[in-house]
Amino acid sequence: MSVSVSNGEDLENKPQIQLEAAVSPAFLQTQDLVVGSGRLAEQQNTVLVQYVGVLGRDGTEFDSSWGRGGQPVSFPLNGVIPGFRNGISGMQEGGRRVISMPPADGYGAQGAPPVIGPNEPLVFVVDLLRVS
Numbered sequence: 618m619s620v621s622v623s624n625g626e627d628l629e630n631k632p633q634i635q636l637e638a639a640v641s642p643a644f645l646q647t648q649d650l651v652v653g654s655g656r657l658a659e660q661q662n663t664v665l666v667q668y669v670g671v672l673g674r675d676g677t678e679f680d681s682s683w684g685r686g687g688q689p690v691s692f693p694l695n696g697v698i699p700g701f702r703n704g705i706s707g708m709q710e711g712g713r714r715v716i717s718m719p720p721a722d723g724y725g726a727q728g729a730p731p732v733i734g735p736n737e738p739l740v741f742v743v744d745l746l747r748v749s
Contacts, residue, residue, distance in 0.1 A: 619636060619637040619638045619639075620634060620715055620740055621635045621637065622634055622635070622650060622715060623635070625650040625651075625713070626651050626713070628744055631667075631669060632650075632713070632742040634669060634671045634676060634678075634715075634740060634742055635676060636671070636673070636675070639673060640674075641673055641719070642673075642717045642719050643719060645699075645703055645704060645716070645717070645722050646716070646718075647714055647715065647717075649712060650714065650715060650742070651711070651712050651713040652709065653708060653710050653712030653745060654709060655710025655748070656747075657707065657708070657709050657748070658694065658708045658710075658748045659694075659706055659748075660695055660706050661693075661695060662694055662748050663691060663693045663694070663748075663749050664691065664692065664745060664747065664749075665689050665691045665746045665748075665749075666682065666705070666743050666744060666745055666746060667682045667687075667689045667690075668680075668682050668683075668690075668742065668743045669681045669683060669742050670739055670741045671739070671740050671741075672738075672739065672740075673717070673737060673738030673739055674737065676740075679733060680732075689746050691747075694706060698722065699721075699722045699723075700718030700719075700722030700723050701716070701741070701743075703722065704718065704741070704743070705743055705745060709745065710746065711745070712744070713743070713745075714742070714743050714745070715740065715741070715742050716742075716743060717738070717739075717740045718738060718739050718740075718741075719738055720736040720737055723738065723739045
C-alpha cells in the first residue's frame with residue numbers, strides 16, 4: 618500500500634495521511650495500524666468513529682470528523698458507502714485502520730460533487746471507538 622500515516626498509533630490525535638503515489642486499488646484494502654481489543658464491528662451494528670478521508674489521486678483531505686471540533690460520529694454500518702461498511706466490519710473497538718477503496722466501493726461513477734469526482738478512489742483512516 619502506498620499510504621503512510623503519521624500519528625498512526627496515537628489514537629488521541631488526528632492521523633495525517635500521506636500518499637507516496639496515487640492510490641487506485643482494484644479492490645478494497647485494509648491495514649490495521651492499531652488492533653483493538655474490544656467488541657467486533659459487524660454490518661448490522663452502529664459504530665462511533667473518528668475518521669479522516671483523502672482523495673486517492675492526490676491525498677487532498679475531503680472530510681474529517683476531527684475537523685468538526687474533534688467530535689466522533691455515529692452511524693449504522695448498513696447505511697454508509699460499501700467501502701466504509703466493509704472496511705470497518707471486522708474491526709474491534711480501540712482499533713485504527715487504513716481503508717483504501719476503489720470507486721465502486723466509494724461514490725462510483727457519479728462521485729460526490731463538487732469535492733469527490735467521478736470514479737475517485739478514496740483512502741480513510743478510521744478509529745473505531747464504540748460498537749453498539
